[in-house]
Amino acid sequence: MGCLEAVTFRAWKRDNMTVRNDSETHMARVNVITGCILITFCLLAVLWLIPAYIVVQDGVSTAFSPRLFPYIAIVSLLLLSSILVISNVLKLRNPETLTQEESEENEVLGFGRKEIVNCIVMAIGIALYMLLLKYTGFVIASALMLSVSMYISHNRGILLPIISIGFPWAMKLLFWYALEVRLP
Amino acid sequence: MIEQLIAGFSASFTLYNMGFIILGIMIGIVFGAMPGLSSITGLTIMIPLTFYLSPVTAIAFLVAITKGGTSGGAIPAILINTPGSSEAVATTRDGYPLAQKGYPIKALRMALYSSVFGDTCSDVVLILLAAPMALIALQFGPAEITALIILAFTMIAALSGQSLVKGLIATFLGVFFATWGLDPESGIPRMTFGVIDLYDGISLNAVTIGVLALGSVASQLVDVWRNPTSDTVSFPRYDKSKQALKFKEFKGCLRTLIRSSYIGTFVGMLPGLGVTLAAFLGYASAKRASKQPEKFGKGALEGIAATEAANSAVCGANLVPTIALGIPGNLAAALLIGAFMIHGITPGPFMMEKSGAMIYSLFASMLMANAVHALIGRYGSPIWVQVLKAPIGIILPSVIVLCVIGVYLPASSLFEVGLMFMFMMVGYILRKLSYSLVSFFMGFLLGPMLEHSIKQTMMLYGNMTVLITRPAALPFILITLYLIWRIGFSKKN
Numbered sequence: 001m002g003c004l005e006a007v008t009f010r011a012w013k014r015d016n017m018t019v020r021n022d023s024e025t026h027m028a029r030v031n032v033i034t035g036c037i038l039i040t041f042c043l044l045a046v047l048w049l050i051p052a053y054i055v056v057q058d059g060v061s062t063a064f065s066p067r068l069f070p071y072i073a074i075v076s077l078l079l080l081s082s083i084l085v086i087s088n089v090l091k092l093r094n095p096e097t098l099t100q101e102e103s104e105e106n107e108v109l110g111f112g113r114k115e116i117v118n119c120i121v122m123a124i125g126i127a128l129y130m131l132l133l134k135y136t137g138f139v140i141a142s143a144l145m146l147s148v149s150m151y152i153s154h155n156r157g158i159l160l161p162i163i164s165i166g167f168p169w170a171m172k173l174l175f176w177y178a179l180e181v182r183l184p
Numbered sequence: 185m186i187e188q189l190i191a192g193f194s195a196s197f198t199l200y201n202m203g204f205i206i207l208g209i210m211i212g213i214v215f216g217a218m219p220g221l222s223s224i225t226g227l228t229i230m231i232p233l234t235f236y237l238s239p240v241t242a243i244a245f246l247v248a249i250t251k252g253g254t255s256g257g258a259i260p261a262i263l264i265n266t267p268g269s270s271e272a273v274a275t276t277r278d279g280y281p282l283a284q285k286g287y288p289i290k291a292l293r294m295a296l297y298s299s300v301f302g303d304t305c306s307d308v309v310l311i312l313l314a315a316p317m318a319l320i321a322l323q324f325g326p327a328e329i330t331a332l333i334i335l336a337f338t339m340i341a342a343l344s345g346q347s348l349v350k351g352l353i354a355t356f357l358g359v360f361f362a363t364w365g366l367d368p369e370s371g372i373p374r375m376t377f378g379v380i381d382l383y384d385g386i387s388l389n390a391v392t393i394g395v396l397a398l399g400s401v402a403s404q405l406v407d408v409w410r411n412p413t414s415d416t417v418s419f420p421r422y423d424k425s426k427q428a429l430k431f432k433e434f435k436g437c438l439r440t441l442i443r444s445s446y447i448g449t450f451v452g453m454l455p456g457l458g459v460t461l462a463a464f465l466g467y468a469s470a471k472r473a474s475k476q477p478e479k480f481g482k483g484a485l486e487g488i489a490a491t492e493a494a495n496s497a498v499c500g501a502n503l504v505p506t507i508a509l510g511i512p513g514n515l516a517a518a519l520l521i522g523a524f525m526i527h528g529i530t531p532g533p534f535m536m537e538k539s540g541a542m543i544y545s546l547f548a549s550m551l552m553a554n555a556v557h558a559l560i561g562r563y564g565s566p567i568w569v570q571v572l573k574a575p576i577g578i579i580l581p582s583v584i585v586l587c588v589i590g591v592y593l594p595a596s597s598l599f600e601v602g603l604m605f606m607f608m609m610v611g612y613i614l615r616k617l618s619y620s621l622v623s624f625f626m627g628f629l630l631g632p633m634l635e636h637s638i639k640q641t642m643m644l645y646g647n648m649t650v651l652i653t654r655p656a657a658l659p660f661i662l663i664t665l666y667l668i669w670r671i672g673f674s675k676k677n
Contacts, residue, residue: 027618031350034617038353045360053375054367063643066367066374069635073360080353087349111616118406119609126605133588134598142588146581153408153577167582171589179236183589184598 028088035085042078138183142168192544204245205553212252217571223253228397232590239527244549250516254496258295271459271495274467278487289427295492296561302493304554305445306500311547317508321533326640327650331660333634336455336511338664345620348672354619358627381599390603399611405580437489440470444490448497459498466494
């Protein structure tokens with residue numbers, strides 16, 4: 001019995017360690033990729049964004065260039081991103097040093113295909129909502145946004161039409177009569 | 185000080201002010217207790233709405249939300265073993281077992297009174313320390329301020345996330361976004377891309393609401409969409425006649441309450457340490473000091489008292505560095521700095537000098553809010569408990585609508601709404617990549633102050649070596665280096 005328990009425990013530990021190591025390796029890889037993206041962004045900012053969009057005009061004399069502080073921020077970011085990439089590459093070469101990253105809610109974090117799809121869906125949703133806000137106004141745009149959001153979050157009962165139409169309408173009236181503020 | 189406090193009471197003890205304090209406490213409890221939301225979300229959404237209030241009423245209303253939020257988070261922790269906020273995690277250890285034994289209301293009352301006790305102790309420390317600390321801070325020159333901000337950035341980056349490097353990356357990303365807009369010295373546009381709406385810089389409201397409130401809402405909405413759950417909330421059954429919390433029982437926890445209040449106050453005064461740490465330290469020290477440590481984890485009233493007093497004591501204490509130095513102790517204090525700015529008040533040592541009367545009115549409002557909190561929490565408990573049953577799939581989309589209104593109101597600009605959604609994406613990505621949102625926000629908030637102090641240092645002393653040659657700046661730099669060595673180079677990282 002003791003032997004069986006030991007074997008079961010070893011199997012459980014091995015499985016658990018494999019899952020843990022997988023997510024740790026994944027996070028280290030993600031850190032390397034995000035570090036590289038940040039380095040690219042910093043180089044772009046140093047070489048193009050800051051010189052092109054902070055134009056030092058002739059005749060304006062200042063003690064410090066307006067580019068000074070953005071350069072300090074972006075060079076610090078560049079150095080830190082480089083440290084992130086190097087440290088995670090070293091971690092991947094030496095897997096014993098890998099540590100699991102968790103949020104405060106103990107959710108194991110990471111960024112994969114699912115998150116990329118989520119970002120794209122959100123971006124499309126935001127773009128549509130902004131267009132509707134501009135061309136149809138707050139009530140119609142918010143009613144549509146609410147009904148879609150409630151539908152995808154599995155609230156498909158009678159509350160869906162009531163809340164999605166009633167809530168934005170009530171807010172519009174409340175702000176108009178209480179604060180005399182017209183919503184878009 | 186006593187005279188100023190009495191004057192503060194007479195200025196703030198109005199029906200109008202009281203009404204907003206009551207509303208703030210109620211909103212705080214509801215947001216703290218509601219699944220998927222927190223008092224930070226409530227605070228973030230409500231800041232723009234205070235635009236129409238007087239500064240004292242506005243700040244008192246926002247402080248009341250944070251106070252209500254601390255005890256609100258304990259409600260789901262005790263009743264359904266699901267903490268409403270991370271600081272209430274420790275409360276589940278004894279709160280939930282006590283509720284399961286048939287004493288849920290007693291556990292809720294202990295949590296509420298402990299919370300109010302810790303809060304009051306912390307407010308008293310704030311009132312006693314704010315003015316002397318501001319006097320010390322007035323002696324600081326730009327070199328000391330620069331060193332202090334660098335220390336605050338490092339501490340927050342080191343302690344709020346799991347990696348110092350990632351925390352600092354988030355901070356400098358925030359600092360970089362803070363440089364957008366007109367250069368404060370020459371008025372030359374910096375990365376405005378020809379958009380006039382960006383001349384005043386990226387709106388604080390858009391960043392705050394986008395990153396802190398909407399980022400979290402979007403993340404949860406996606407989770408609900410991907411992983412539908414049909415969990416229905418059920419409460420433990422109890423005998424109404426056995427729920428009273430006797431004075432003797434409360435008195436029995438007095439030592440624990442005082443100890444936890446001290447711990448929470450100390451933790452609150454140091455930037456970045458956070459409420460959760462205070463709660464766990466309070467719990468651990470209470471267990472160590474108890475004559476019956478074996479009762480902890482099985483529904484001990486002392487356990488609830490220890491965690492709730494400690495996490496609430498952070499609330500007032502984190503305003504000590506905010507008021508004295510202009511550097512927030514945690515996220516809630518950082519949001520309050522934003523609110524001060526909206527109302528034209530610059531946080532920092534000069535605040536006591538320039539707006540002393542307002543600050544003492546705020547202190548008086550905080551003490552009044554504690555009394556209101558005890559009453560509303562006690563008599564409104566049947567309502568707060570029902571909040572737990574609110575369906576998350578309806579709440580989250582409704583919060584998005586409130587966020588849109590919150591950002592649109594102050595400037596009446598759709599551009600800011602778009603900016604808010606852009607920062608929602610930034611918040612979502614940072615959150616998923618495990619970058620500290622607190623660090624990002626602190627970088628954005630304190631970036632202009634850092635730029636100003638660096639430029640002043642360079643103008644006064646010609647170079648930055650004064651950071652290590654001036655005796656008042658050197659300790660801050662040494663602590664920063666120690667933190668980098670201790671946390672940045674530790675094996676775990």
